[in-house]
Amino acid sequence: MGDTLFAAWLIARKDLAIEFRTRSAFFSAVVFALLGLVIFYYSWDPTAVAVTDLAPGVLWVVFTFSGLLGLHRSFGVETADHAIDGLLASPVSREAIFLGKAIANLIFVAAVQLVTIPALSLFYNLPLGQIAAPLIAIALLAAIGLVAVGTLFSAMAVNTRLAELLLPMLALPFFVPIVIAASQSTAKLLSGRPVAEAGAWLKLLLAFDIVFVAACTLIYPFTVED
Amino acid sequence: MKPPSPSTLSSTGAPIVETVDLTRAFGSRQAVAGITFSLAPGDCLAVFGPNGAGKTTLLRLLAGLLKPSSGSAQLAGIPLPGGTLARSRVGLISHHTMLYEALSARENVSFAARLYGIRDPATRVDESLSRMSMLERADAPVRLLSRGMQQRVSIARAMVHSPQVVLADEPYSGLDESGARALTALLRELRSTGTAIIIVTHNLAEGLSLASHAAVMQRGKFVRYDTSARIDPKSYAATYREAVASDG
Numbered sequence: 001m002g003d004t005l006f007a008a009w010l011i012a013r014k015d016l017a018i019e020f021r022t023r024s025a026f027f028s029a030v031v032f033a034l035l036g037l038v039i040f041y042y043s044w045d046p047t048a049v050a051v052t053d054l055a056p057g058v059l060w061v062v063f064t065f066s067g068l069l070g071l072h073r074s075f076g077v078e079t080a081d082h083a084i085d086g087l088l089a090s091p092v093s094r095e096a097i098f099l100g101k102a103i104a105n106l107i108f109v110a111a112v113q114l115v116t117i118p119a120l121s122l123f124y125n126l127p128l129g130q131i132a133a134p135l136i137a138i139a140l141l142a143a144i145g146l147v148a149v150g151t152l153f154s155a156m157a158v159n160t161r162l163a164e165l166l167l168p169m170l171a172l173p174f175f176v177p178i179v180i181a182a183s184q185s186t187a188k189l190l191s192g193r194p195v196a197e198a199g200a201w202l203k204l205l206l207a208f209d210i211v212f213v214a215a216c217t218l219i220y221p222f223t224v225e226d
Numbered sequence: 227m228k229p230p231s232p233s234t235l236s237s238t239g240a241p242i243v244e245t246v247d248l249t250r251a252f253g254s255r256q257a258v259a260g261i262t263f264s265l266a267p268g269d270c271l272a273v274f275g276p277n278g279a280g281k282t283t284l285l286r287l288l289a290g291l292l293k294p295s296s297g298s299a300q301l302a303g304i305p306l307p308g309g310t311l312a313r314s315r316v317g318l319i320s321h322h323t324m325l326y327e328a329l330s331a332r333e334n335v336s337f338a339a340r341l342y343g344i345r346d347p348a349t350r351v352d353e354s355l356s357r358m359s360m361l362e363r364a365d366a367p368v369r370l371l372s373r374g375m376q377q378r379v380s381i382a383r384a385m386v387h388s389p390q391v392v393l394a395d396e397p398y399s400g401l402d403e404s405g406a407r408a409l410t411a412l413l414r415e416l417r418s419t420g421t422a423i424i425i426v427t428h429n430l431a432e433g434l435s436l437a438s439h440a441a442v443m444q445r446g447k448f449v450r451y452d453t454s455a456r457i458d459p460k461s462y463a464a465t466y467r468e469a470v471a472s473d474g
């Protein structure tokens with residue numbers, strides 16, 4: 001287990017170093033997220049829909065689609081000159097490769113969230129300070145589920161001709177429970193309800209994470225064996 | 227051209243690579259069809275053959291990147307596909323560099339070294355890059371290196387963990403004369419230290435100069451197989467041309 005986690009961290013660190021050098025996926029995801037917030041803001045009629053009703057949906061829709069940009073790149077960097085063969089021929093388990101990719105993707109999505117949540121607060125004039133801790137917990141739980149499913153489908157889609165189209169088609173149906181649970185629990189917090197009222201949604205997110213992290217880690221090796 | 231029988235393919239000494247009737251099919255097509263051979267430490271098998279003969283598939287089977295459809299193979303006593311232990315014994319060189327272009331040459335080789343369990347790899351990485359005359363450009367991002375230099379880095383990456391078996395698929399691809407000389411010297415040195423090598427190449431002269439065993443592969447099978455005592459470059463060239471022509 002220790003070797004697997006060490007190898008996973010090496011792979012995650014390598015992916016983050018590549019992203020840090022190029023910054024292409026991060027800037028694309030942040031620009032996409034900010035544009036999404038702005039577009040939703042200008043299409044919003046504050047006399048018809050309260051900001052606390054609109055903001056949670058906007059936030060999680062924007063997260064989901066901006067996250068896909070990073071998830072697509074995750075295995076994309078391995079296809080250039082068949083770098084994935086070097087990884088698969090090395091003495092690290094397939095599970096370590098998956099976990100490494102997932103850790104890097106989680107840090108990527110969290111970094112995008114770090115920019116997007118304050119931007120949401122600014123655009124929609126939402127004081128998020130008082131609910132910061134539970135909101136971070138929701139964001140983290142949602143990001144783990146999103147990344148587990150997205151990383152697996154990124155691995156499956158990357159060698160197809162329509163990878164950019166196939167990844168969202170495969171992943172989005174699985175993202176639905178995450179988006180519903182995350183937006184419902186965020187709505188409870190924004191409307192000033194106690195955290196306990198969001199408990200059921202948080203439990204759903206936690207259960208989704210446990211099931212899909214385990215399942216995707218076990219399924220990944222079958223996607224690279226042929 | 228008679229296909230060799232398994233009994234003729236055994237090397238002397240305890241084998242480090244051994245395949246018995248190794249077969250890999252893609253649908254109804256057998257890319258590798260019943261290959262049997264064995265290599266002792268320090269042996270070098272040069273495999274020639276036309277495009278699509280199954281040479282790369284054979285190497286991918288031995289590297290653990292593909293599972294055999296039937297037959298068996300073992301590497302250093304470990305049956306394939308043998309998981310992480312078998313893969314730790316292999317160094318894979320390909321005409322694809324398998325490098326990350328945003329990282330430097332040193333970072334690429336260092337990353338590989340750590341994956342192979344070398345915890346403090348700085349010295350080994352420098353040695354490996356130095357052998358391929360890439361130490362001066364070690365900190366340059368791979369994307370800024372020429373194709374030949376990238377291939378040198380790729381070879382350094384494959385050798386950093388001192389593998390017991392080297393699988394080289396068109397390793398001379400992109401190398402200039404000095405790079406080719408450095409690779410040949412490295413492969414000779416590896417042989418002398420007991421590393422077994424399987425090299426797939428279209429360059430008969432380079433391949434035969436290194437080889438202790440040689441084979442011509444066609445439609446998934448070894449149609450000719452010899453050990454060094456019997457390798458005659460002229461007749462080999464003729465067999466190779468015949469195989470290429472009949473597939474062309």
